[in-house]
Amino acid sequence: MSADAERLVAAALGLANSGSRVEDRYWDAQLAQRIERLLDTGHPQSIHDALDRLNQTDSEAYGALIEAVETAAESLVLEVDGQRWDVLLVAAPVVAWTRFRIPSGPIAADTVVSLAAHWQAHVLARDVRFRMAPVLYSVDQLPRDFGELRRLTRRLGQAAIVPGGAAPRLDLKSLPETADMLADGRFLIAAVAVPQDGPLFRWQLPESGEHASRVACLEQWITQARPSIETLLPGCGFECLLPDAFHINLREADRRVRPYAIKAAVHFLTHALDLEPEAIRATIAPFGEDRPDEYRIGLSLGEEEDVAQGVVWPLLGAESEADDPSPLDRIRETLREAGVTDVRTWTDLTEPEYCEDCGVPLYPNPAGEVVHAEMPEDAEPEGTHFH
Structure with missing residues (x-):
């Protein structure tokens, strides 16, 4: 490994074994300085x-390093006219499901204005500056590289700080195509900026005046923003x-979409095959x-051994079968809620294993084989993949 990689490993191990918050701050600063320079x-x-080294040797230090990298990608400090600003990249996830296709892509200007107004009024602290990207992103369209994400944070943050400033330059024409899923996440992305060390969200404010709990902010966001979001997701529940x-909301969306993926798959089969x-x-x-690392669920019809549809249930973070309820129990409960009672x-x-031709996951069937999911030939037009 390079000298930079060795020093990152050493600092992450130091942070993982730190015995005080004072020592934590030292290692945090060492990691932040090096990571920001590299990005x-x-x-x-x-x-x-x-990250690869620590993933194989020390899970606690790996967690410390990945948290530091994510922090560097989604936040930074900008100085404008002598004022230092904390900038944070934020996401408003929407978990959507449909029998058809979940839209993504550019958002009309008036809808951006409406959503931004509700976001600021019901979630953010007073005087926080804000700039929203005019895109409803799918997971496939989000920046995958930490450096690219940090550049997006910087561009949106600079646009937020300067009132009436030019819109950030985003290459919307080259967004990758979105994989067709009947249950998936969509994301509104924005940057918030506040004078250094100031509160960003309403739940950070003192217990008086404009303070609101996370629950109250969510309720208001749903009430006020949902009509605008509905126009972006025709034919979808969400x-x-x-x-x-x-990053925390990226993981939360992954977690929340899993039961909807199972229910959407069952719903699709019942309507497409009239059963x-x-x-x-x-x-x-x-x-x-x-x-x-994941559970795969193959859905078959009656006594058939073919898999008509498949669903992937990824395990996230430290999830394991030691949890209560376990991931397997949650999958079974979700299937029962969807009306599926024959579960093996x-x-x-x-x-x-994945299909060598199209790359999709292969799924378990009742005969103990791993097979490609294929709709019956006499079904309605073939559905799309599930999360």
């Missing part, structure tokens, strides 16, 4: 190498999540290399 100069490989920092949920048989299997489970861990 700003376009040399992130040392970061990836350090759930709004509380706007918050980018009741009780006619669907589910096969659940753990997939991973050394431990379960593989006990052995299976290595993840």
Whole structure:
């Protein structure tokens, strides 16, 4: 590894083993300085190498390093006319489901104005400056590289700080195509800026005046923003999540979409094939290399061994079968809620397999095989993949 990667590993180990908040601040500063330099100069490989090393050797230090990298990507300090500003990239996720297609892409200017006004009025502290990207992003369209994400944070932050300033230059024409999912996340992205060390959100304010709890902010956001979001998602059901920092909301959207993916798959099959949920048989299997990284659910019809639709339930963070309820129990409960009562489970861990032609995951069937999901030939036009 490079010298930068070695120093990142050492600082992350130091932070993971720190015995005080005073020592924490020292290691935090060491990590932040090096990570920000590597991202700003376009040399992130040392970061990836350090993460790979710690992922194999020390999970606690890996967690400390990935948190530092995410912080550097989604936040920074900008100085404008002698004033230092804290800038944070925030996301307002929407978990959506449909029988058709979930839209994404550019948002009309009047809708951006309306959503930005509600965001500021019901979630942000007074005098926080704000600039929203005029895009409803799919997961596929979000920046995947930490350096690219930091550049987006900087561009939106600079536009937020300067009142009436020029809109940030975003290349909306080159957004990648979105994979067709019948249950998936969509994201409104913005930057908030506040004079350094000031409060960003209403729940940070003192318990008087304009203070509002997270629950109250979410209720107001749903009430006020939902009509505008409905125009962006025709033909879709959806759930709004509380706007918050980018990475934590990315993970929360991944977590919340999982049960909707199962329910959307069952709903699609019942309508496309004109059958009741009780006619669907589910096969659940753990997939991973050394431990379960995800569960895959194959949905079959009656006594057929073919899989008509498949769903992936990824395990996030420290989730494991030791949880109460366990991921497997939550999958079974979600299937029961969707009306599927014939549920079978593989006990052995299976290595993840994908279709060599199209790259989609392969799913377990009742016969103990891993197969491609295929709708019956006499069904309505073939559906799209599920999360």
